[in-house]
Every structure is written in structure tokens, then in C-alpha cells.
Amino acid sequence: MNAPLPPSRYTFSQRARNINSSAIREILKVTERPEIISFAGGLPAPQGFPVEVVQAAYDRVLSQQGRVALQYGPTEGYAPLRAWVAEDLKRVGAHDISPDEVLIVSGSQQALDMLGKLFIDPGSKVLVEAPSYLGALQSFSLFDPAYVSVPTDEGGLVPQGLTDERVRDARFIYALPNFQNPTGLTMNLARRQELVERCAAVGLPIIEDDPYGDLRYAGEALPGLLGLGRAVGATVIRLGTFSKVLAPGLRLGYIAAPREIISKLVQIKQATDLHTATLTQMAVYETVKSGFLDTHLPSVRELYRKQCGYMLDAMAEHFPATASWTRPEGGMFIWVTLPEHIDSSELLARAVQRNVAFVPGAPFYTDEVRPNTMRLSFVTVPEDKIRSGIAVLGELIRQS
Numbered sequence: 001m002n003a004p005l006p007p008s009r010y011t012f013s014q015r016a017r018n019i020n021s022s023a024i025r026e027i028l029k030v031t032e033r034p035e036i037i038s039f040a041g042g043l044p045a046p047q048g049f050p051v052e053v054v055q056a057a058y059d060r061v062l063s064q065q066g067r068v069a070l071q072y073g074p075t076e077g078y079a080p081l082r083a084w085v086a087e088d089l090k091r092v093g094a095h096d097i098s099p100d101e102v103l104i105v106s107g108s109q110q111a112l113d114m115l116g117k118l119f120i121d122p123g124s125k126v127l128v129e130a131p132s133y134l135g136a137l138q139s140f141s142l143f144d145p146a147y148v149s150v151p152t153d154e155g156g157l158v159p160q161g162l163t164d165e166r167v168r169d170a171r172f173i174y175a176l177p178n179f180q181n182p183t184g185l186t187m188n189l190a191r192r193q194e195l196v197e198r199c200a201a202v203g204l205p206i207i208e209d210d211p212y213g214d215l216r217y218a219g220e221a222l223p224g225l226l227g228l229g230r231a232v233g234a235t236v237i238r239l240g241t242f243s244k245v246l247a248p249g250l251r252l253g254y255i256a257a258p259r260e261i262i263s264k265l266v267q268i269k270q271a272t273d274l275h276t277a278t279l280t281q282m283a284v285y286e287t288v289k290s291g292f293l294d295t296h297l298p299s300v301r302e303l304y305r306k307q308c309g310y311m312l313d314a315m316a317e318h319f320p321a322t323a324s325w326t327r328p329e330g331g332m333f334i335w336v337t338l339p340e341h342i343d344s345s346e347l348l349a350r351a352v353q354r355n356v357a358f359v360p361g362a363p364f365y366t367d368e369v370r371p372n373t374m375r376l377s378f379v380t381v382p383e384d385k386i387r388s389g390i391a392v393l394g395e396l397i398r399q400s
Ligand code: PMP
Pocket: 042, 106, 107, 108, 109, 110, 133, 135, 176, 181, 209, 211, 240, 241, 242, 243, 248, 251, 252, 253
């Protein structure tokens, strides 16, 4: 007979112990069941993935430069891709970015983790929008910041919310100007201008996270904070990603920032993973270098526009007048505000029994939580299921 195994002995770091598993994550696990109509996921629509084009790019890279593509590479990233990104930033109004101000990362989620390492000591003040992207809050929280939230409304982040008291000793403000995750709202131009001017005046760095900017299907494109900020002397650190314009499985994104910040981030990235996969960087460069996105993105935008329309139509038909919701001009999310007495996590439990799922709003807040909110994603669900899923939610809201 084998001797019993000794009990395992280990002590998790305080950091790891601080991570709590959320009740919502447990409920959302069931949403992977095929019968569930899930408005919960943040996944891009797979019909939009240019599989053959990416495959051909990988084939070309491997057959023409295979031994380079399979080798280690510089931490900063593949030089032609950095140069492509620097040039591409002109589209968002940043005209003077040099390739050495660009660092390639393994998805912008990695950038959020690296920025947490760069800026946050335990107790450091960090400004976030209310509500903000949950994944960023998870990344930053590993470094134990003291969050201070800045109000948002229909026009996005409210720059007047950057009071002297709020900005004092803050390490940065994390802002999502386009089709924000979770609200789908966009910061208007006047607000963008005011934000960069205020941040320049008080020396507050801005982290601009913009994964959805290229997915605009209505309204006018607005200049990003990077270009506006540079013009007035603000420090802007811009995060971009190929996840929503090509495919998230590539795990490829970038950070554009002043050189001193990039060089510190390079040290951090080196310690994290040496560099982002060379083969992926080369294949993505091969995919985008001759303007592929210009022909590809219109079809993705059209798909998302239609999907968004199906959901807005269904909501107008089935949701009671006591609920209100955002009408995004791009991106993947609609944000719903229910009557104050409804807690959307309770609604979720009932919705899951009826095979419908969404993400309750509470976890997107760091303080002044509004439990009567929820996020709906419309991009991956077929039209008929959007209609039937929204009808179920409408019925449950009315019964609440
Ligand atoms: N920022 C925001 C606002 C997001 O919505 C996401 C993806 N859901 C990310 C960052 C991370 O994206 P990725 O790591 O795929 O680039």
C-alpha cells in the first residue's frame, strides 16, 4: 500500500490572496452551455475573423523568413510592425509618433498589467471612470491601488470631475474614450480637449485604452487623446490592439508613449515574457502592411451595426419605459439602467434559469456601485436569439 501523500504546504502571496473569486463569474460559467443565449461575453464575432488571409500571411512568413520568425526577438517588438503602428496612429490624429515610442505587447491586457507594475504602489491613487473596464480593474488591483472614480455621463468622462482633490497625488487616469467597455459611450470632442488640457496643467498622465475605435458604425470619428494630448503637453499612454480589428487569439497589441515611459516598460516586459511572439508579430505585419484593414474593417463594422440595431429594436419593443439604455455609435456593448429597486445580479440568476445571460453592472464600479445596471453584448448572438433573449429579459424586468 502506498504511504499517504504529505499535505501540501504552501503560502500564497498577499497579492494572490487578495484576488477574490466573484459570484458572478460562477453564475456566468453556465453561459457556456449551448442552450444559453449569452449577452455576457466580450468576444468579437468570429465571422469577422479573416482566417484565410491570416493563414496566407503565416505561410508566407514561414516560407520566406522562417528562421527569423522562430527565433527570439527584441523586447520592443518587430521593427516593421512598430513602424506600421507609428504610421497608423496618424489616423487617430497622432502625427508625430516615432517607432521607438511604440512597444509591441501580447494584447492590451498585458499593457494594463505592465502599467500597473510601472505606476502603482500599494495605496497609490488611481483615477478610473465610473463605471470602467473590469479587466483593467482586475489588472490594477493586483498592485493594490486606492481607486478614485471620476463621473461619466452620456458625453463620456466628465473632465470637471477632475477636481484638485481628486487629482492630487494620483498616478494616472485610465480613460476609454471610444465606445467604452462597459457602457458603449463615447467621450465628445470638447470633453477630450478639456481632459487633455486639465491633465497637462496638473501633470496627470492619461492611459488611453482604445480597442474599439476602429469599430465605429455611426457618427463622426474623433481624434484620440494621444494626438490631442501631445499638442498641449499632456502625457498620454495609448493602448491599441489587433484583437477587435483582426482576432483576439493573436494576442497582439501595442503601447504608444513617450520614450522614457517606453524604456521603463521595456524593462518590465523583459522580466514578464522577454517579448511578444515573433511569428505572430511578423504574420500580423504581413497581414496589415498593404492596407488590408481598409478593405476588411467595413464588413466588420457593418456586421456590428446590424447586430446593434437588432438589439436596440428588440429592447424598444420589450423593455419597459422605466429602463433606459445607451445607443452606441460603435463597439460591442449596450449599457442598461434599470429602476433603482432592481438588483441586476438577482435578475441574472432568474435570467439564467430562463437560459439568458448578461453581465451585471456592479463589478464595473470601484465605489458608488449602481447594482441596477447591466452590460449587454450584441455581437455574437444571431438575430432571432437576440429577439427572444431580449423578450425574456423584458418580461423579467417587468416582473421585478
Ligand atoms: N481594454 C478593453 C477596454 C477591453 O475591452 C479589452 C478586451 N475585452 C482589453 C483591453 C484587452 O484586449 P486584448 O488584450 O485582447 O488586446
